[in-house]
Amino acid sequence: MGVSGAVGTGVRTGSRAHDDRDGWGAWDDGPLGRWERVLDGVRAYRMIAGMWIRSTMAYRVSFVMTTIGNLTATGLDFLAIVLMFSRIDRLGGYSLPEIAFLYGLSAISFGTADLVVGSMDRLGRRVRDGTLDTLLVRPAPVLAQVAADRFALRRLGRITQGLAVLGYALLTLDDVHWTILKVLLVPVTVISGGAIFCAVFVGGAAFQFVARDASEVQNAFTYGGATLLQYPPGLFARDLVRGVTFVLPLAFVNWLPALYVLGRPYPLDLPEWVAFLPPLVAAGCCALAGLAWRAGLRSYRSTGS
Amino acid sequence: MDGPFNESFNESFADSFNGSSHDSSHDSFIELDGVEKVFDVRKRTGFMRSERREVRAVDSISFRVARGEMVGYIGPNGAGKSTTIKMLTGILTPSGGRLRVAGIDPSRERTRLARRIGVVFGQRTTLWWDLPLIDSYRLMHRMYRIPDARYRENLDRCVELLELADLLDVPVRQLSLGQRMRGDIAAALLHDPEVLYLDEPTIGLDVISKARVREFLRDLNTERGTTVLLTTHDLQDIEQLCSRVMVIDHGRLMYDGPLTGLHEVGDSERTLVVDLERELPPIEVPSARVVRVEGPRQWLAFPASESAAPLVARIAAEYPLVDLSVRDPDIEAVIAKMYADQAEKAGRAAS
Structure with missing residues (x-):
């Protein structure tokens, strides 16, 4: 639930009982108010997600079919890599278990974000057809409502597949000298990575307030980014790696911590400690995404449809 | 910010x-x-x-x-x-x-x-x-x-x-x-x-x-x-x-x-539609004017603020009336008229 923090604080219209004429003071509500907003957001998210789950259950057969389809598609995705390795021993110098390690981490992180906030790329459509307004008259944070929009359990498919691939990787990796630090780093990486992807989704949605049909651009960063991270950085051009390290810090989702675990050299001569930065990077990304969301929503509310 | x-x-x-x-x-x-x-x-x-x-x-x-x-x-x-x-x-x-x-x-x-x-x-x-x-x-x-x-x-x-x-x-x-x-x-x-x-x-x-x-x-x-x-x-x-x-x-x-x-502000008019027995020249009554004639059917405009009853009584007394209906002005027309009046007033004030 890494994004929930951003969910709650995204919209600053806190419930303040005192007179609202003192605009300066009222803008700065205390930490308690903010925490209440977070809880409010999580609560609204759970309710709306629940409604969507029940809505999908209205079409049970369709749900089963799409879930099976989803699992098959994601399963085949990794199978393609396995088949590739029947012809080659190494990909960019990496063995199959090592690739599987990268793949699993990326898939779980992306899958989690996709499950939690994956429908936010529909925001542009909501702005265009005016249905966003119906969310704005509800007593719940808009970000939570938009994030829970079209919540779909079939998205668990990717997480399941990611977990399976990661499990396979952990069982077959034999050159890794596991230390406590490395063991701890794996779950931390997954959670931070999920939060980074969530931030990308939220930031992309915020951008759609301005550019209504930017959902394809957003998909390039989310789906495209997730695919990129499944392969070792050495396969890609230096400038691309630089971009996903310093500009859109997707490298912190799995590359850098995974390379540390695998004992592989970092790209771009980065120091070793960057492997432990993902939680900080994730927090920074979520904060930025929250700010972007706030700015986007404010711009919408001043410009309208 | x-x-x-x-x-x-x-x-x-x-x-x-x-x-x-x-x-x-x-x-x-x-x-x-x-x-x-x-x-x-x-x-x-x-x-x-x-x-x-x-x-x-x-x-x-x-x-x-x-x-x-x-x-x-x-x-x-x-x-x-x-x-x-x-x-x-x-x-x-x-x-x-x-x-x-x-x-x-x-x-x-x-x-x-x-x-x-x-x-x-x-x-x-x-x-x-x-x-x-x-x-x-x-x-x-x-x-x-x-x-x-x-x-x-x-x-x-x-x-x-x-x-x-x-x-x-x-x-x-x-x-x-x-x-x-x-x-x-x-x-x-x-x-x-x-x-x-x-x-x-x-x-x-x-x-x-x-x-x-x-x-x-x-x-x-x-x-x-x-x-x-x-x-x-x-x-x-x-x-x-x-x-x-x-x-x-x-x-x-x-x-x-x-x-x-x-209706008063908009100075709007209602329409009385009358069906006569046969084709006749436009009806002549003081409180309304004929705006359209189509065979035996005639359309008369009268101020919306006035009752239709005396008008109907008068026409019924003087003409061979078969059927009639009263139509309210639609809101768009009232507003359009109001707006035109306003613009006219503004125009006059400016000149």
């Missing part, structure tokens, strides 16, 4: 201008003082190039609505009706002026206000398409944290008055437009809002559904004292529901008063 500072600047600006407005804040529930909404419209003029143009969707509107009033808010498309409603509900932030609903600044305390207002967007349902109607109400119950007893009481009342009992277990996608509108109205009232905004509540409904919705709104207003503000294209909505009507055009408030007064 300049948004809030701008807002507070505008607010204090408006406050200093309308210093007296605070005094009346006790009896008026909705207050607008010189509220403005200016949009920057960008028009594409070429690849990557665009022109910016300022559009005043709402241009310095001021009015008060007292608790328990039922007000019709009308005007042609693009006049600024929806923009006003969006500012009143906190969806949009005003560009200028001062706006209060129940003492709350809607744009700044949107969620707090949300618990006290109900909104029905005529063409956008808030109900859950694939779920039984009752599920949408249960969500409202939880989202608005409505106390159980209150929820049950309100739901029972709405179900009875809006005749929803047989529909509660039906998925919303299977409801007719009229049923869905009734369902939407009920959804907006479960949390006991003090004011209900309705945007085109009878659009697309059949006669029976319209009547049912109107009757319900009338009861709601008289029995519960709920303040109602509705936008509509349907003059009958206004006639049957609203003691007061506000006309907006080009973002300005053109008229604020009773409906009868609107």
